[in-house]
Amino acid sequence: MQDFVYQSAPMRVVFGTGTLRQLPDELSRLGITRVLVLATPRQKDLVAGIREMIGERFAGVFTGAVMHTPVEVTERAMEAMHDVRADCLVAIGGGSTTGLGKAIALRTDLPQIVLPTSYAGSEMTPVVGQTSGGIKTTQSSPKILPQIVIYDVDLTMTMPAGLSATSGINAIAHAVEALYARDRNPVISLMAQEGIGTLARALPIICAQPNDRAARTDALYGAWLCGICLGAVGMALHHKLCHTLGGSFNLPHAETHTVVLPHALAYNAPAAPEAMARIADALGVPDPALGLYDLARKLAAPAALREIGMPEAGIDQAANLAVKNPYWNPRPIERDAIRELIARAWRGEAPQTAPTIS
The missing domain is CATH 1.20.1090.10 (Dehydroquinate synthase-like - alpha domain)
Incomplete structure (x- = not known):
């Protein structure tokens, strides 16, 4: 057998059906009081459900996530984060919203909870790819890793x-x-x-x-x-x-x-x-x-x-x-x-x- 080094990612994974209901408990586990939800416009119904679920801890939403994590989009999301004084990011969606959350965390070290709705896998990595001037570059840091990932099969059932x-x-x-x-x-x-x-x-x-x-x-x-x-x-x-x-x-x-x-x-x-x-x-x-x-x-x-x-x-x-x-x-x-x-x-x-x- 080859010599090797193996390091496990330090994150909590909640997997199953209906597991989105555990989001309030996971926020409490992290001591979160003000959540900025990251999404795309297509996910407004999911965002509304999250808002109702977490109540007064819902501080705001940014729905401008797009492919390839353009730097200018991240800068707008950062403004929204500061405006609502968020102490946590909840990213719901595929690679676009997950990437946006990771780009913000890289700059701020805010904790992240990711709710994947696709099979992208970005939520499991300490890497973010960002695009500026038509060039996409990657960066790696432990700060990029989400603290919690909630996999709910229900969130994938409507994926075309x-x-x-x-x-x-x-x-x-x-x-x-x-x-x-x-x-x-x-x-x-x-x-x-x-x-x-x-x-x-x-x-x-x-x-x-x-x-x-x-x-x-x-x-x-x-x-x-x-x-x-x-x-x-x-x-x-x-x-x-x-x-x-x-x-x-x-x-x-x-x-x-x-x-x-x-x-x-x-x-x-x-x-x-x-x-x-x-x-x-x-x-x-x-x-x-x-x-x-x-x-x-x-x-x-x-x-x-x-x-x-x-x-x-x-x-x-x-x-x-x-x-x-x-x-x-x-x-x-x-x-x-x-x-x-x-x-x-x-x-x-x-x-x-x-x-x-x-």
Whole structure:
């Protein structure tokens, strides 16, 4: 067995059905008196329910969360936080609201409670990605980690099938890269394989029967495992590409991950045969890159970057940015090969795996 270091995230997780009702008790546990709720306009009904639930501890709401955590949005949210004298952030939603809460916590060290409504997994990580001037950069700090995460299956039941598919594959991407991360360890590898397999089995059921509570529960459990992987070990080429593409062309986050993942996996396959074997086993397929590509097609998810708004003229720009300050990766980052990867993803072609490196 390899030598390894494993550090568990110091947060409290409440998982189940109807667990949102425990929010008042969790606020009391932290000694909170003035809550700023972070959300998007679509979640006004949930915000109203939270306001009624926590009573006088509700200090205000900011509904301006958007993708990729633009710095200017964070600055507006900070003004709202100061105006209401908040001593806690409650973020309800997917990666956009969670990211906004983390960006505020990075600047203020305010405690956070996250109520996920998607499978994004950001709530499990000490990392925040922020966009300024069309460039997305990441930052890591223990201050970014939420103190409490409440997973309530009920909050995911109305997630549309299409969003469930892309959000779920986004979660799978966290676990895929954890299996070949430089600082991988046996504990996280077990969680990664379980998370991939659980989501791959649950997502087709959800897309066919969105109200299937058992599948929704499995998917949220799998997403939690994949989120732990994202927060525990480093990421590689796939996440670098998605940060580059999302920040540069304002592409939708989960859809970008869905399109790019099979291609990034095919690129790294020759240099990570053990990880590929575990992913293939979790998916129940011989070729993991093709297996993920086929899974996305089965879920009617986007197949091409051009489908989600990337211009063809941006392929070279993306390739240049991807090789600039690259993340660690098991296979060396080669500009021409990365350009071809992005071009295939732009066209929506099947991934192309190179021969195994001897």
